[in-house]
Amino acid sequence: MNMKLNFESILFLDIETVPETENFSELSQLKQELFAKKTEYQRKENFTPEEFYNRAGIWAEFGKIVCISVGYFVSFSSKERKFRVTSFYGEEKNILLEFKELLDTHFNKNTHLLCGHNGKEFDFPYIARRMIINEINLPSKLNLFGKKPWEIPHIDTMELWKFGDYKHFTSLKLLTSILGIPSPKDDIDGSEVGKVYYQEQNIERIVTYCEKDTITVAQLLLRFNNEPLLNELEIVHV
Known part of the structure; x- marks a missing residue:
């Protein structure tokens, strides 16, 4: 694609989400009704709201x-x-505050970019919505109000692959x-994160999965620009 990017100015990221409670019955009556209404089109008559609740993690509201x-x-x-x-x-609010601090202190220049796969449709707006829900001021990289499309500091590898489609x-x-590119999907997939989180209580497994996806997003952008892929010696986990 020859995008002429400065790779040192890009923050690659991925998020993992789960339903806000383990079970549908733990929601308030109002929240249950709102979830039923929100998912009515997707569920049709195939699932009850309770049966569909394992997918609630894809909506920032639930x-x-x-x-x-x-x-x-x-x-x-x-x-x-x-x-x-x-x-x-850890706790969601702490996650968001630590991420915000990273953006505000180290990725706050106009030249800095965020990059994710389907990030514009999922990761970036999801983080922004959860920050608002948790009463956290949005960092500039997620506050898109008043910005023109070409001023939005986001790269989406899925959007790049669409080529306008x-x-x-x-x-x-x-x-x-x-x-x-070596596949990151060698353990769990997104549909299993909720089970691993609530039933296995294995956050380390989720972190490993999330980090592999983040590395893969970087690999994709490298591949799109005909740059050599990262090898294990070039990757440092901290």
Whole structure:
């Protein structure tokens, strides 16, 4: 694509979300009714709201973030590349505050960009909505009010792959397969995160999964620009 990007100015990220409570019955009566209304079109007559609740994590109004993984190049040259990966997890409000601090202190310049796969449709607005719900002021990189399309500091690898085709959805797993990128999907997938979080209570497994996706987003952007893929020695987990 020859996008002429400064890779050291990009923050790659991925988020993992789950329903706000483990069980539908734990929601208030009003929240149950609102969820039923919100999902009426998707469910049709195939599922009751309770049966459909395991998918609630995809909506910021009924879900919460349990992990944000980020990755960034601390060096990017023909002689040396180092890609640092770290994660925020625990209580959602703390996750969001720590992520906001990272944006406000280290990725706050006009040249800085956020990059995710389907980030414009999911990750970026989801984080922004959950910040508002948690009474956190939006960092500039997520506050899009009044900005023109070309001023929005976001890169979406799925949007890049669309090449203007707005009807085209391509999963991360499919793109890694056709582009020869090592697949991150060797453990769990997004539909299993809620179970791993609530039943197994294994946040470390979710963090590992989230970090692999973050690395893969970086690999995609490298591949789109005909840059060599990252190898294990170039990736540092902190």
